Amino acid sequence: MPNRNLVQKQREVNEEAHLVEGLFLSGYSKSSLSKLKIVISGGGPVGLMLAISLNDLFKEYIDITIYEARWKAVDGRIFWKSKEDGNSRRQQVVTIQSRPFSLLPRDLQAALMQAGICSEIWPYSEDSPKLIGRPKSFHIKDLEDHLLDYALKTDIKLIPQTFTIDKPTVALYDILAICEGSHSPTRKTLKDKFGEGDQTPYSINGKQVVDTVLGLQVKSRIKSAAAVFLTIIQNRYLLNVDQQGFGYLNLRLTAAEAEQWENRTGAIPAELLKHIQQGLKLFDILPADMKSIHSFKLSMVHRNRFSTQLNQSGKQKPQFAFLLGDAANALHFWPGRGLSQGILSALSLAHCLLDRWRPDKAFREADFSKHEGIMHMLQHRHKTRAWYAMTKSIDDQLYPIQELITNSHLTQPNDKAVLIDALMERCFNLRKNLADRLAEKCALTSLYRKLRMLEVETLQMLVGGGQWETQLSGGPEIRLNDFYVSKPPLIPFQKPRLATHICG
Numbered sequence: 001m002p003n004r005n006l007v008q009k010q011r012e013v014n015e016e017a018h019l020v021e022g023l024f025l026s027g028y029s030k031s032s033l034s035k036l037k038i039v040i041s042g043g044g045p046v047g048l049m050l051a052i053s054l055n056d057l058f059k060e061y062i063d064i065t066i067y068e069a070r071w072k073a074v075d076g077r078i079f080w081k082s083k084e085d086g087n088s089r090r091q092q093v094v095t096i097q098s099r100p101f102s103l104l105p106r107d108l109q110a111a112l113m114q115a116g117i118c119s120e121i122w123p124y125s126e127d128s129p130k131l132i133g134r135p136k137s138f139h140i141k142d143l144e145d146h147l148l149d150y151a152l153k154t155d156i157k158l159i160p161q162t163f164t165i166d167k168p169t170v171a172l173y174d175i176l177a178i179c180e181g182s183h184s185p186t187r188k189t190l191k192d193k194f195g196e197g198d199q200t201p202y203s204i205n206g207k208q209v210v211d212t213v214l215g216l217q218v219k220s221r222i223k224s225a226a227a228v229f230l231t232i233i234q235n236r237y238l239l240n241v242d243q244q245g246f247g248y249l250n251l252r253l254t255a256a257e258a259e260q261w262e263n264r265t266g267a268i269p270a271e272l273l274k275h276i277q278q279g280l281k282l283f284d285i286l287p288a289d290m291k292s293i294h295s296f297k298l299s300m301v302h303r304n305r306f307s308t309q310l311n312q313s314g315k316q317k318p319q320f321a322f323l324l325g326d327a328a329n330a331l332h333f334w335p336g337r338g339l340s341q342g343i344l345s346a347l348s349l350a351h352c353l354l355d356r357w358r359p360d361k362a363f364r365e366a367d368f369s370k371h372e373g374i375m376h377m378l379q380h381r382h383k384t385r386a387w388y389a390m391t392k393s394i395d396d397q398l399y400p401i402q403e404l405i406t407n408s409h410l411t412q413p414n415d416k417a418v419l420i421d422a423l424m425e426r427c428f429n430l431r432k433n434l435a436d437r438l439a440e441k442c443a444l445t446s447l448y449r450k451l452r453m454l455e456v457e458t459l460q461m462l463v464g465g466g467q468w469e470t471q472l473s474g475g476p477e478i479r480l481n482d483f484y485v486s487k488p489p490l491i492p493f494q495k496p497r498l499a500t501h502i503c504g
């Protein structure tokens with residue numbers, strides 16, 4: 001039985017030999033080859049990571065242009081627009097699972113790790129195994145700054161403009177990658193091609209589940225292991241901060257609170273302020289260390305397709321468009337997988353292109369079947385997980401978590417000791433589950449002290465809203481290595497002519 005790795009290695013060596021031989025035999029020079037032309041709309045983390053990965057995989061056989069509306073050019077150099085330019089940079093902490101992170105180009109990984117902007121707070125998991133390392137948390141602003149700096153050192157063409165889809169622009173390219181985030185305008189323009197999102201699978205009794213979350217920009221003094229425990233044992237508050245404690249405390253609102261927030265005039269409504277203060281207490285945040293408040297509306301839709309042919313096949317060269325990152329699959333951010341699935345979507349397209357591209361051949365729809373399939377797998381895996389962060393099943397009946405929080409004063413006892421016991425039991429079970437998976441140990445007594453500081457109404461909400469469904473939402477992850485093997489781009493080669501045998 002031949003060794004599978006050796007066979008693979010040999011195949012790669014042969015392909016490289018063909019590459020060299022092909023260039024030699026057919027008299028191609030690199031400059032005379034027709035390059036793959038890609039335009040990326042949106043220079044957020046997914047658009048930039050796609051551009052950098054394609055540049056790394058295809059080397060000089062690619063021409064990449066990327067448009068970003070939040071960039072500006074000053075003296076010929078590209079920068080992020082600032083507050084004065086009408087752009088408020090995003091400060092939230094995003095956590096990338098280590099397996100998707102490890103598939104990014106090595107130099108990019110090294111640059112991000114050496115920049116001193118990465119924290120490791122969250123536990124090992126199926127997608128962040130011990131062998132590779134803990135999940136990597138970044139402030140999205142730092143990540144975008146370093147990705148842009150990295151891209152500036154390459155041949156990627158950076159255009160500080162809003163991309164608009166028109167025939168002359170698109171005709172210049174083979175591929176349009178839409179990385180415009182969850183409100184993608186180009187996806188809307190192309191709705192006849194991609195179809196519209198279907199709310200049905202993420203609705204209860206015909207009503208789409210929509211969470212309103214307040215994001216409080218804070219500095220927390222709590223130890224990171226205690227923060228992980230207190231976040232996972234309930235569904236009302238979520239803390240995601242860096243190693244120094246800077247980041248966001250998120251508060252999931254009830255429908256009535258969301259209405260109060262939307263109709264507020266100036267100050268934070270008193271009732272809501274009380275719940276914000278309880279969250280600050282739980283996560284060791286001084287009131288003076290709360291800097292700003294943003295609100296997010298979170299809901300999900302099912303998408304029918306992620307790739308499309310833009311023009312009819314005929315005499316003209318076919319062009320294809322792809323939805324990636326949040327433009328493809330915007331997730332509820334509670335379980336924190338949005339960017340991880342965005343990276344996998346971008347890398348899947350990059351590797352699919354690498355597998356199927358030939359400079360002398362146009363793409364056909366079938367070339368992208370594998371990528372389209374992987375996009376559906378990513379959608380299924382991550383929206384299933386996120387749905388567990390939006391709803392909870394009780395006695396065979398499904399409820400939005402925000403509704404369980406609303407009704408907790410009716411469903412939960414009024415006894416502080418009983419409520420704390422229920423939460424401590426969750427901590428105890430979680431400790432067994434998290435054993436050796438966190439960087440720090442966590443004393444249960446410190447958690448008990450924190451819970452004791454809370455009011456009965458808050459404790460009722462923490463118990464009534466349930467905890468993270470880590471068991472039900474866990475399980476196998478989508479691994480790109482199962483589908484793609486990296487190899488150099490194949491240049492068409494002519495089979496070497498067999499040497500003439502002279503028979504004696």
Ligand SMILES: Cc1cc2nc3c(=O)[nH]c(=O)nc-3n(C[C@H](O)[C@H](O)[C@H](O)COP(=O)(O)OP(=O)(O)OC[C@H]3O[C@@H](n4cnc5c(N)ncnc54)[C@H](O)[C@@H]3O)c2cc1C
Pocket residue numbers: 041042043044045046047067068069070092093094095096140161162163164179180181182184185186215240248296324325326327333335336337338339340341342
């Ligand atoms: C509070 C919060 C917490 C989160 N926490 C996590 C987490 O812990 N882990 C995680 O993995 N994910 C998390 N996410 C999700 C993560 O932030 C997103 O998945 C990620 O930012 C998606 O990247 P993207 O590049 O697809 O889209 P975006 O980040 O939205 O970037 C899209 C870019 O496209 C640009 N653009 C749009 N239209 C055009 C156009 N027509 N022309 C030019 N440019 C255009 C925009 O200006 C923007 O820069 C969180 C999100 C939020 C809001």
